[in-house]
Amino acid sequence: MSIAKLTASTLAIAAVSATTAAARDQVQIAGSSTVLPYASIVAEAFGENFDYPTPVVESGGSSAGLKRFCEGVGENTIDIANASRAIREKEIATCAENGVDEIIEVRIGYDGIVFASQLNGPDFTAFEPSDWFTALAAKLPVDGEIVANPNNSWADVNADLPDEEILTFIPGTKHGTREVFEEKVLMQGCEDTGAMQAFLDSGMDEDAAEAACMDVRTDGKSVDIDGDYTETLARIDSNANGVGVFGLAFYENNTDKLKVATMSGVEPSTETISSGEYPVSRPLYFYIKKAHIGVIPGLKDYAEFFVADEIAGPDGPLSEYGLVADPELADTQAKVADEVTMDSSM
Template sequence: MKATNLIALAAAGIVAAATGAQARDQVAVAGSSTVLPYASIVAEAFGENFDFPTPVVESGGSSAGLKKFCEGVGEATIDIANASRAIREKEIKACAENGVTEIIEVRIGYDGIVFASQTDGPAFTAFTPDQWYHALAAKQIVDGELVDNPNMKWSDVDPSLPDVEIAAFIPGTKHGTREVFEEKVILAGCEESGAMAKMTGDLGMSEDDAEDACMEVRADGKSVDIDGDYTETLSRIDANSNGIGVFGLAFYENNTDKLKVATMSGVVPSTESISTGEYPVSRPLFFYVKKAHIGVVPGLKEFASFFVSDAVAGPSGPLAQYGLVADPELADTQAAIAAEDVMN
């Protein structure tokens, strides 16, 4: 029976050890899957260069990360939330209710959203937001009336586009990227084409209703929501030569041998055109730091300032090499972290 006793002893040991929680000595990060690659690159370099342990970076999406972030203060909660969008009022409130009142907002740079298709596929080389609105919106104005989108082929939208079925693979609603896509492409196209003005004018809709009607994406199978990562979008494009997908610039730059990118309103997406603001579809990336944890979790402030240091987030740093568009106002962000400026 010796073996059984030994196992029982070990089991008792584990249970006993489980009751006493341990102090955390590494920074815990969670959130956006768009920011994840950048955060892991910085975490790796941070672990290599400093005596602090390498931070642990979890994925899961901006909303999930911020929710975890707002669960409270203490070692069981995370220190940093990554987000591919700014924190919402609702989330700040939820944070405050749980005692997370002091939040430092850090903008790490910008990310472009690009439209890409198979290299050997049809010639999707130039788009405008207007075309995307007409291809993907659920309702269109035909003869002064709002009807289901009649466009089946890209050439129906615009004769200059290839004569192939519309097959768009766009990020699912749980992604922060979807929000940017709807606002900066679909809604912009709706306004550009004058459809928005018609809705509020001739059709007598309120501004909010018109916006919602503009941004509603068709659900008849021409547009497919991808809830997974860009790798899933890529494999869908691989399988469908007429498919066109929405990607992050960094992902595209890592896969230029398989994807060809289209211009938006005549501008080629690149780190340069995004940093100058010429390329229209881009968004800032953030992370949020819990000020109450600075000084409690070793290395937290050092990690935050290392993240936005010139050597890391600057135009020639490893983040830019991966595809981040460096923030021209990086110096302000560095100063804000040094002073531990919290959001209002």
């Protein structure tokens, strides 16, 4: 008897969910945890100012977000993917295979990547990309030979740096931030120190030399952090000689615990990043599924609201939180208003 009732109730629940699942009135967003704070600020303000419900923003990383974005078209898939890097060719192809062929790319601004250490710790106040490369590379050319990285202290790397044991906390490989770190810091340092040339001279081809430049030592001097910046902060808190890689916004919220170092002599700030002086920054994006515009209520309004001057402009709340406003915001606004997809803009 109870089994009969049970089947009936299960069926009833399944039926209810099947019918109501067809009507979604909420914008659903997923993706990069770097973009999440900005997206949540916009979503909150959007919910307050429009009659639509507040959009839902999930985190999980750029790649995971884009993967879900490319699963297909329909109310059970997300409408917007946040990403801290541009979408890849391969992802566009996967999207197209699943019927997501019209994607609107929206660049919301820039994010700075900063190098910070304990506020009262050793004087890590000025770095060059070459310092980071020489401190972190797995293999280095020494006197014409490629050997395992012999440096133990920052002073070995650069006499101006404190004589402290090297201990760095860098984003793990699943983070979009890691890619920027490798390209703009390690690669740059590799070229600046002439190591790139040395790798090529030692008989490596171009790809192998690049890989060698971005290969990070695994002897415990550099720790990959797969979690969030809060985890990096906790590690820095307990290691006075540790140096961590953070987002500018995260650093600005924790200035009572962290001090930031200059990179190539430039202090990171929204101004130096937007002027292009500070070298380590990257654009942030979100991607809209055009097929969902008009189906999911409020989707286009949300996108337009996001890039409006009063939100993403230099005096808006996003900039206040740490986003570097995009100087070409007006173009982006026009692009969203006209629903220009990636294919037609290419």
